[in-house]
Amino acid sequence: MKTKLIAFLLTVAVAGVLLAYGVYREEIGEVMFNAAML
Amino acid sequence: MKYLKRRIFQSLGTFLPNSYLQGFSLSIAHGALKISPSLYQGSLKSVCSPLLNCYACPSALFSCPIGTLQHFMVTGNFPFYGAGSLAVVGASVGRMTCGTLCPFGFLQDLLYKFRSYKHSIPVWTRYIRYAVLALLVFLIPLLTHENWFSKLCPMGTLMGGLPWVTLDLNVRSMIRYLFWVKISILLFFITTSLMVKRPFCRAICPLGAIFSVFNKSSFLQLAWNPDTCTKCGKCQKICPVDIRPDRNPTNPDCLRCLDCTRCPSLKLTTVLHKNPFAVPPSGRGAEKLEEAPAR
Numbered sequence: 001m002k003t004k005l006i007a008f009l010l011t012v013a014v015a016g017v018l019l020a021y022g023v024y025r026e027e028i029g030e031v032m033f034n035a036a037m038l
Numbered sequence: 039m040k041y042l043k044r045r046i047f048q049s050l051g052t053f054l055p056n057s058y059l060q061g062f063s064l065s066i067a068h069g070a071l072k073i074s075p076s077l078y079q080g081s082l083k084s085v086c087s088p089l090l091n092c093y094a095c096p097s098a099l100f101s102c103p104i105g106t107l108q109h110f111m112v113t114g115n116f117p118f119y120g121a122g123s124l125a126v127v128g129a130s131v132g133r134m135t136c137g138t139l140c141p142f143g144f145l146q147d148l149l150y151k152f153r154s155y156k157h158s159i160p161v162w163t164r165y166i167r168y169a170v171l172a173l174l175v176f177l178i179p180l181l182t183h184e185n186w187f188s189k190l191c192p193m194g195t196l197m198g199g200l201p202w203v204t205l206d207l208n209v210r211s212m213i214r215y216l217f218w219v220k221i222s223i224l225l226f227f228i229t230t231s232l233m234v235k236r237p238f239c240r241a242i243c244p245l246g247a248i249f250s251v252f253n254k255s256s257f258l259q260l261a262w263n264p265d266t267c268t269k270c271g272k273c274q275k276i277c278p279v280d281i282r283p284d285r286n287p288t289n290p291d292c293l294r295c296l297d298c299t300r301c302p303s304l305k306l307t308t309v310l311h312k313n314p315f316a317v318p319p320s321g322r323g324a325e326k327l328e329e330a331p332a333r
Contacts, residue, residue, distance in 0.1 A: 007255035008129065008309045015105040015125030022119025027110070031119060032084035034109045035093040036077060 044057050044138055044295055050141035051139030054099075055087050056197070061096030062205070077204045086120050088127040088135040090142045090245050092191070094198030096205075104175055104186050106243055111179040124245075132259075136239055137278065137293030142193045143239050147278055149231035157233045158280055163241040164291055187244060189216060192224040224324070235280045240291060250290035259307050260287040260294065261314040265302040276300075287317030 022028075058078040065072050075096040087100035103124055110117035127135060136143055174187040188194055199220055202209045230237040239246050262284050274282045276297045281289050283298045289291065298304045307314035 002254065004259065004309045008257055011125070011129040011252065011255045012257075015122055015129045017122075018118050018125055019122025022117070024120050025118060027117070027119035028084045030079065030109075031086065031101055031106050034106065035083040036079035 041297065044292070045144075046283040047138040048141075051089060051135075052141040052144055055091045055094060056097040056099070056141075058097045058099050058126060061098075062201075073205050075202055081240040086123040088124065088245075088249075089140045090191075090193045090243060091140075092194045092197035094194060094202070096201055099195070101332040102188070102194075104191070105185065107175055108179045108185040108187060109207060112183050112185060113177055114180065124248050125252070128249045128256060130257050132256035132294050133246060133249040133292060134258060134294035136243070136249060137295030140239075141197075142243075143269065143278075143293070145196075146227075146231040146236045146238060148236055149228060150230050150233075150278075154232045156211075159234050159237060159240065166241045167243055167247040167250075170242055171247040175244045190220060190223055192227045192238065195208035197226045207285060235278055235295075237302075239293070240279055253292055253294075254288045255292050255309075257308055258294065259309060260292060260299075261305050261311070262287045263303045263305070263315040265315070267301075271276040273301055 061076055061078060063074050063076060064075060077094070077096060077238040078099055080099075082099045082172065083101055085100045086103040086106050088103065090104070091098060091100065091102060093100065093105055103120055106120040107117045110120065156315075170187070174190070177185045178184075199217065203213060203217070204210075227238045260283060267284050269284065271282065273284055274280060277283065277291055278295055278297065279291050281291050283292060283304055287304070294306075296306055299306055305314050
């Protein structure tokens with residue numbers, strides 16, 4: 001169970017870093033533009 | 039009751055992300071009622087829904103996550119925001135959105151209920167979805183600068199292609215052979231879904247391939263109690279993807295639909311619980327499973 005908890009915490013950390021870096025790179029605007037201007 | 043709850047969630051997962059009804063605006067031209075499709079262009083389109091839901095559908099409110107990943111690959115960039123959004127959902131619930139919210143999964147579940155010849159597919163077909171993810175979502179769009187998965191996606195045909203072709207004359211005039219390829223793919227999966235449990239989710243879906251990676255390390259987990267399990271195999275009969283959750287509760291194919299948790303030997307838990315079966319289960323759940331119809 002400890003291994004699963006560590007795996008979960010690592011996954012959350014990686015997911016958070018990916019998401020935060022995407023937001024920092026202002027990808028949200030590009031996602032919206034791409035989806036709205038198909 | 040759990041079936042009903044899941045059907046309610048699946049209905050919400052189908053209708054709420056597609057609730058932009060202004061996308062089908064009505065007008066009267068030359069005395070005839072005309073429906074003109076248009077796309078929602080508001081801020082919600084910046085959100086990647088964790089479902090296979092086409093963002094070209096006139097009623098779609100959110101972005102398709104696979105379309106977003108492909109768009110960034112086409113432009114030669116890594117999709118940090120799209121991948122991060124999916125990873126956050128995957129880390130929280132694993133593949134649960136596939137089992138409880140996805141509209142295309144819901145359609146396949148409903149189609150399988152029709153009386154027809156039933157068949158199972160081999161386990162190795164699960165690896166096709168990883169190949170689809172790697173090739174059609176990442177590698178080929180990067181090399182060809184074209185969204186190849188979106189071009190062939192059956193959900194895209196159903197929710198995006200068909201409404202536009204039906205309602206917009208300009209789009210209809212642009213129909214080429216690729217449209218008929220898309221229609222054939224859609225018809226193939228509709229027909230197969232009558233005979234096989236969720237064929238697209240199990241063998242093809244790249245979103246399912248992404249979420250299935252998180253099943254082992256997500257916050258929500260499926261726990262199995264070997265002390266009370268009689269290995270009767272009823273969990274497989276009611277499982278929408280035909281797996282044995284008692285053999286591997288963190289199976290990457292598991293949709294976390296929780297249909298099997300009507301058996302007291304299987305339970306939804308979290309990574310924080312050291313012993314989820316500390317309190318012995320009552321026999322009530324077992325009786326319910328006995329009564330459950332085989333699907």
